[in-house]
Amino acid sequence: MKYISSRDNALYKQLLRLASGRPSRDAANLVLLEGLNLCQAWLQHHGAPVRAVFDAERLDRGGPLRALAEAVGDAASIACEPRLARGLSQVESGQGIYFMVEAPRPDLPEYIDHNxxxxxxxxxxxxxxxxxxxxxxxxxxxxxxxxxxxxxxxxxxxxxxxxxxxxxxxxxxxxxxxxxxxxxxxxxxxxxxxxxxxxxxxxxxxxxxxxxxxxxxxxxxxxxxxxxxxxxxxxxxxxxxxxxxxxxxxxxxxxxxxxxxxxxxx
Amino acid sequence: MKYISSRDNALYKQLLRLASGRPSRDAANLVLLEGLNLCQAWLQHHGAPVRAVFDAERLDRGGPLRALAEAVGDAASIACEPRLARGLSQVESGQGIYFMVEAPRPDLPEYIDHNxxxxxxxxxxxxxxxxxxxxxxxxxxxxxxxxxxxxxxxxxxxxxxxxxxxxxxxxxxxxxxxxxxxxxxxxxxxxxxxxxxxxxxxxxxxxxxxxxxxxxxxxxxxxxxxxxxxxxxxxxxxxxxxxxxxxxxxxxxxxxxxxxxxxxxx
CATH class of the missing domain: 3.40.1280.10 (SPOUT methyltransferase, trefoil knot domain)
Incomplete structure (x- = not known):
């Protein structure tokens, strides 16, 4: 699993940008999900994320973060120094887990016949x-x-x-x-x-x-x-x-x- | 009308504190209202505020701020250097008007018989x-x-x-x-x-x-x-x-x- 320890890391800079709600600079429509509930829901409905980012310290404690990392796999997972992981959080007590995902862009249906x-x-x-x-x-x-x-x-x-x-x-x-x-x-x-x-x-x-x-x-x-x-x-x-x-x-x-x-x- | 031009002014510091939503340090339950609608509504329902604070530049332009200042009277009104007035604002485009008021503390009714x-x-x-x-x-x-x-x-x-x-x-x-x-x-x-x-x-x-x-x-x-x-x-x-x-x-x-x-x- 890759490890980020510097805020100058290019990927970390991109994560910071997405965490603040700014759009990604490429065409991929990338967004950042924070927290266990959202990340688990993403995995269940859309499969693996582009990147899963973990607070390294919390990941070491095992539990639901470890289970998520195993479900995502090492290739897409990234451990992050705790202070850097906290820097991505938009809530007071974050859970140390983020998914970078491509937001769905469903096609418009031919007929809109639903409520x-x-x-x-x-x-x-x-x-x-x-x-x-x-x-x-x-x-x-x-x-x-x-x-x-x-x-x-x-x-x-x-x-x-x-x-x-x-x-x-x-x-x-x-x-x-x-x-x-x-x-x-x-x-x-x-x-x-x-x-x-x-x-x-x-x-x-x-x-x-x-x-x-x-x-x-x-x-x-x-x-x-x-x-x-x-x-x-x-x-x-x-x-x-x-x-x-x-x-x-x-x-x-x-x-x-x-x-x-x-x-x-x- | 009193004029505030320094952020070290004791009253300005108190205003800043109230603007951020922190409680006043005395027992008076003071709060800060921002904007024309709220200040006009206060005047209509509760009468004069403890202090009315105006962006000096906007006050000079006349209009509804001037009308409010006249209704409140010089003794309770304070003009404030524009950059200091803006510093009190909690919104993107403030209107340059604040009322410091004592929040109402109505007694509990003996019987609560209303919806x-x-x-x-x-x-x-x-x-x-x-x-x-x-x-x-x-x-x-x-x-x-x-x-x-x-x-x-x-x-x-x-x-x-x-x-x-x-x-x-x-x-x-x-x-x-x-x-x-x-x-x-x-x-x-x-x-x-x-x-x-x-x-x-x-x-x-x-x-x-x-x-x-x-x-x-x-x-x-x-x-x-x-x-x-x-x-x-x-x-x-x-x-x-x-x-x-x-x-x-x-x-x-x-x-x-x-x-x-x-x-x-x-």
Whole structure:
């Protein structure tokens, strides 16, 4: 197994760059996963990483890190001096394990006929992560992220999505207006103003839920394409809901109605 | 109006400390509000601040900063060299206006008979802010924050709550188990395991919604006091919902049902 002991090491510099959420300099779309849960999930769903990076001291202690190293194999594994390994961590008490992987870039399906999440220029990584986590919990398996939405496989999004990346297929850098031509289910826009109250409008079992930018909402061009235009009925005199909270209410209102029908049909 | 041009100024040091979210060193529970919206809302709801701090250059340009300075008066207003004013900012493009205020410490009501939010050791400021914002949007006017929940009037919580602090009465450092004795509405716990599915259980018009720590949920002692124990029905094989997303679903499910009844009663 290779060992890194200097911060001048070229690979270490690349790891540092990825750890801070900056894109890789090559075309490979490399990203860095941190922590046991994410690395184990990657191994299970996508196989071996490009590189597995271990805190050398913690690796020597055996346990789950050793098991991961054995699963990955020596050729792709790298031990790292503890202070260098800690330098890659984005959390307070890291676990000393990182995977450098190529983020999946699935092809757009010819027809988008599933219940799905459309994110239009969502800029806060915590919001994107929470949106994905909430969508996965609501049973949604596909998300379409516009150009201008922050990168789904960045460390902050991964952290707040809590594994949703492995329960969903994530399409990034999507031209949503063009993708609309592939859509065979209704586009449902959540609006700050106008539209119909969520609780009174019929909701289809499958639609594309369009969630827009934190400040401006969805772009007018996209919102104009929506067959369904809803708002969440709120108390007067307060600011609008956070986009992830609004999405939670919409997605679980849909789930509630269709869960109910599934139960009644039993 | 006093003018600060040195970072060694004692008041400036205190402002810096508050800007970083650290508690004030005296007993006054001082906090720093940043930005036009928050400062204007404070003035409207609570009157003059202890100190109003302005970027001197922006103040000279007139506009809303000048109007605020006139409303506050010269005695409590301080102009600050632009680079020092920028040093207090927690956002990328600050507006050059800060209020140092004494955070409200309302007395606990003798009886807690209103629909309300109970937060048990919620540690992420973004979560606390989103929870308050969502509760305000759901029409909830009272929140009870346990010891161990992060400070409600900290800069990060203020930022993500988007004004909810002025639509709600916030009780902090509350011993929730003791406060339970004042409760005359049901305590409703949202659980990760056990309990009944939210969508199937009768929900009262008013209850105390107990939301627990991000990792561990509500403390077992508190959860044991709950008359109502619910979970949000989720897709299998995914991590649980973020606490703010779970709260959004619960609070708006209650709102949906009682909004509906109010409409029917008209």
């Amino acid at each position: 799905c999440l459309w994110l239009d220029r969502i800029q806060d990584p915590g919001n994107v992560g929470t949106l994905l986590r909430t969508a996965a919990a609501a049973g949604i398996r596909h998300a379409y992220l516009s150009t201008g939405t922050c990168a789904a496989w960045s460390p902050k999004v991964l952290r707040s999505a809590q594994g949703a990346h492995f329960a969903m297929t994530l399409h990034e850098q999507v031209d949503l207006a063009a993708a609309h031509e592939r859509l065979t289910v209704p586009l449902a826009a959540t609006l700050l103003e106008g539209g119909e109250p969520l609780f009174d409008v019929p909701l289809p079992e499958r639609c594309a839920w369009l969630m827009g930018n934190e400040g401006q909402g969805a772009s007018p061009e996209l919102a104009a394409l929506a067959q369904l235009r809803v708002y969440v009925p709120q108390a007067p005199y307060v600011e609008s809901l956070n986009v992830a909270a609004a999405a939670a209410i919409c997605l679980f209102e849909q789930r509630r109605r269709w869960l109910g029908r599934a139960v009644q049909a039993q | 309300c939010l109970w937060l048990d050791r919620i540690q992420d400021p973004g979560n606390v802010g989103t929870l308050l914002r969502t509760a305000a949007a759901a029409g909830i006017r009272h929140a009870y924050l346990s010891t161990g929940t992060c400070a409600a009037w900290s800069p990060k919580v203020l930022r993500s709550a988007q004004g909810a602090h002025f639509a709600m009465t916030l009780h902090e450092q509350v011993d929730l188990a003791a406060a339970h004795e004042r409760l005359t509405v049901p305590l409703a716990a949202t659980l990760l395991e056990g309990g009944e599915p939210l969508f199937d259980v009768p929900l009262p018009e008013r209850c105390a919604w107990l939301m627990g720590n991000e990792g561990q949920g509500a403390s077992p002692e508190l959860a044991a006091l709950a008359q109502l124990r619910v979970y949000v029905p989720q897709a299998p094989y995914v991590e649980s919902l973020n606490v703010a997303a779970a709260a959004a679903i619960c609070l708006f499910e209650q709102r949906r049902r009682w909004l509906g009844r109010a409409v029917q009663a008209q």
